[in-house]
Amino acid sequence: MADAVEPILVVGSVALDTVHTPSETASDVLGGxxxxxxxxGAMFAPIRLVAxxxxxxxxxxxxxxxxxxxxxxxxEVRNGKTFRWTARYSGVRLEERETLDTQLNVFADFHPVLxxxxxxxxxxxxxxxxxELQLEVIDQVEQASFVACDTIKLWLDTARSGLEQVFKxxxxxxxxxxxxxxxxxxxxxxxxxxxxxxxGPRMVIIKRGENGSLLFTADRVFLAPAHPLETVRDxxxxxDAFAGGLLGAVARAGHDGEDIxxxxxxxxxxxxxxxxxxxxxxxxxxxDRGEIEARLSTLVDMISLDGSRAT
Amino acid sequence: MADAVEPILVVGSVALDTVHTPSETASDVLGGxxxxxxxxGAMFAPIRLVAxxxxxxxxxxxxxxxxxxxxxxxxEVRNGKTFRWTARYSGVRLEERETLDTQLNVFADFHPVLxxxxxxxxxxxxxxxxxELQLEVIDQVEQASFVACDTIKLWLDTARSGLEQVFKxxxxxxxxxxxxxxxxxxxxxxxxxxxxxxxGPRMVIIKRGENGSLLFTADRVFLAPAHPLETVRDxxxxxDAFAGGLLGAVARAGHDGEDIxxxxxxxxxxxxxxxxxxxxxxxxxxxDRGEIEARLSTLVDMISLDGSRAT
Numbered sequence: 001m002a003d004a005v006e007p008i009l010v011v012g013s014v015a016l017d018t019v020h021t022p023s024e025t026a027s028d029v030l031g032g033x034x035x036x037x038x039x040x041g042a043m044f045a046p047i048r049l050v051a052x053x054x055x056x057x058x059x060x061x062x063x064x065x066x067x068x069x070x071x072x073x074x075x076e077v078r079n080g081k082t083f084r085w086t087a088r089y090s091g092v093r094l095e096e097r098e099t100l101d102t103q104l105n106v107f108a109d110f111h112p113v114l115x116x117x118x119x120x121x122x123x124x125x126x127x128x129x130x131x132e133l134q135l136e137v138i139d140q141v142e143q144a145s146f147v148a149c150d151t152i153k154l155w156l157d158t159a160r161s162g163l164e165q166v167f168k169x170x171x172x173x174x175x176x177x178x179x180x181x182x183x184x185x186x187x188x189x190x191x192x193x194x195x196x197x198x199x200g201p202r203m204v205i206i207k208r209g210e211n212g213s214l215l216f217t218a219d220r221v222f223l224a225p226a227h228p229l230e231t232v233r234d235x236x237x238x239x240d241a242f243a244g245g246l247l248g249a250v251a252r253a254g255h256d257g258e259d260i261x262x263x264x265x266x267x268x269x270x271x272x273x274x275x276x277x278x279x280x281x282x283x284x285x286x287x288d289r290g291e292i293e294a295r296l297s298t299l300v301d302m303i304s305l306d307g308s309r310a311t
Numbered sequence: 312m313a314d315a316v317e318p319i320l321v322v323g324s325v326a327l328d329t330v331h332t333p334s335e336t337a338s339d340v341l342g343g344x345x346x347x348x349x350x351x352g353a354m355f356a357p358i359r360l361v362a363x364x365x366x367x368x369x370x371x372x373x374x375x376x377x378x379x380x381x382x383x384x385x386x387e388v389r390n391g392k393t394f395r396w397t398a399r400y401s402g403v404r405l406e407e408r409e410t411l412d413t414q415l416n417v418f419a420d421f422h423p424v425l426x427x428x429x430x431x432x433x434x435x436x437x438x439x440x441x442x443e444l445q446l447e448v449i450d451q452v453e454q455a456s457f458v459a460c461d462t463i464k465l466w467l468d469t470a471r472s473g474l475e476q477v478f479k480x481x482x483x484x485x486x487x488x489x490x491x492x493x494x495x496x497x498x499x500x501x502x503x504x505x506x507x508x509x510x511g512p513r514m515v516i517i518k519r520g521e522n523g524s525l526l527f528t529a530d531r532v533f534l535a536p537a538h539p540l541e542t543v544r545d546x547x548x549x550x551d552a553f554a555g556g557l558l559g560a561v562a563r564a565g566h567d568g569e570d571i572x573x574x575x576x577x578x579x580x581x582x583x584x585x586x587x588x589x590x591x592x593x594x595x596x597x598x599d600r601g602e603i604e605a606r607l608s609t610l611v612d613m614i615s616l617d618g619s620r621a622t
Contacts, residue, residue, distance in 0.1 A: 181403070188404065190541055208522065211519065211523070212523075212534070221609075221612075223523070223534070223613045228499075228500065228532055230499055230502060231499065259617065259618025259619075260618070262615070262616050298532075300616065302532050302534045303534060303616075305577075305611065306570065307570025307571070308570075
């Protein structure tokens with residue numbers, strides 16, 4: 001990776017996940033939104049992680065993040081246990097999720113404190129932690145030019161006003177389609193997107209899983225197809241991996257022009273598709289730039305109006 | 312319309328629909344797959360209709376079809392009543408449908424007999440009637456170069472072997488995503504599409520409503536976005552209107568090259584989006600070519616990788 005590529009700061013959760021599917025179980029695997037983001041984004045740009053883990057966080061997980069050059073200066077290790085999350089997926093394509101257990105552990109008292117070098121970060125991803133913590137990060141990155149936030153249904157229900165503050169102060173909001181409808185009370189996505197844009201962000205990305213993702217800017221809409229999947233082994237982390245691809249493209253380009261955002265949406269789809277093909281971050285770790293570019297070509301061809309194959 | 316444009320033959324149902332939504336009811340309005348197809352397709356090419364109605368079929372409905380130049384030579388009028396269908400839509404975006412009543416009436420004994428001129432049709436649409444009737448049409452159009460068929464869940468359950476025969480003998484199969492999964496037993500759409508292609512059609516189109524439509528050919532996939540909707544008043548007929556746009560583009564071009572198919576998918580999305588904005592065919596009747604081209608431009612921009620607005 002060229003030294004010139006803008007580093008990306010990510011703040012979010014690092015967890016130990018236990019995931020059940022109808023046929024398999026993975027126990028205490030590396031999870032948490034920030035972990036997926038780190039390893040997806042590291043395919044494109046240097047990553048700085050700010051998060052917290054307990055003393056039980058396995059050295060192998062730490063080594064895995066370091067193997068991709070993730071800067072762990074901001075990874076606090078506290079007395080106590082790492083955040084643990086247990087869930088079960090079901091349904092024909094594992095589209096139903098039930099959270100069986102959440103143990104916040106050291107994450108319960110987490111307040112992100114950015115290492116001095118990270119405070120000058122220009123590209124920032126706020127993974128789906130509490131809106132109050134997202135605001136604490138925003139207060140610390142005064143030179144940021146592209147701040148994106150993700151959220152989850154829980155904060156729509158319990159921290160709406162905090163979320164509204166976050167939306168006012170970021171450049172890009174990522175939500176899924178159900179969350180967008182719930183948050184805005186608008187049944188149709190264009191109206192829901194406009195309602196979120198009215199808080200202040202320059203763009204809203206509405207994620208629809210296997211149905212692709214929509215990028216709404218002030219006066220344009222882009223549809224990024226999902227990569228045509230042949231299998232899903234563990235849906236966890238697709239959204240954060242998507243964000244890693246998108247912000248990776250922005251960091252690599254050094255700007256967020258519409259052309260970069262649209263291509264970045266496709267990189268997001270590619271990384272999201274990799275995330276779900278195996279448990280934890282395994283499949284992302286297996287991919288190289290060649291495979292990523294090959295999947296990108298498939299997506300480009302899926303939206304090409306050229307009768308002759310573009311790639 | 313230029314005389315040179317290939318006429319399209321459509322065989323299917325013409326019905327009187329009664330449609331309930333949570334806030335409105337439309338009674339005895341023009342319905343049936345073939346009606347939607349006729350009026351969507353007539354924006355692009357001359358249409359020949361083969362169907363049956365009863366003596367009660369309102370002259371105003373007949374006049375409406377004629378006003379768009381639809382050739383009604385093949386519209387048989389039988390003693391008895393026209394096919395009637397009653398349904399209720401519900402859900403946030405009217406995505407749930409319950410059929411309340413179906414009276415086949417004269418349709419029960421329908422066997423399509425093509426007028427002599429229609430037997431030379433080269434572009435043919437078999438709307439979602441019984442597979443046996445679709446096969447009867449195929450037997451009568453020996454010069455056809457592009458035959459597309461639609462189907463419904465009922466025939467997957469009750470007429471599977473007939474449907475397999477149809478799939479063997481058409482160029483293009485249109486199904487929705489649930490039907491594709493159900494018919495093939497494949498959970499993921501690429502595998503489901505391959506399974507349908509293995510019967511013999513050159514292409515499969517999987518419709519996903521507001522999530523757009525996928526065109527699978529031997530070695531490529533195209534994603535046509537759904538037009539971003541601001542409202543849905545009556546979802547009836549979207550699939551047949553889609554087919555009208557697609558086959559209209561093929562007829563107009565005089566061939567089914569990949570470039571025409573891809574653009575035709577977008578015209579299909581445009582006509583489908585119009586169909587749902589009002590009851591029956593009202594909204595399609597209101598649209599002119601200018602509005603259709605404007606919606607097409609929106610869709611083209613939704614899948615453009617060009618940072619500057621394409622349109």
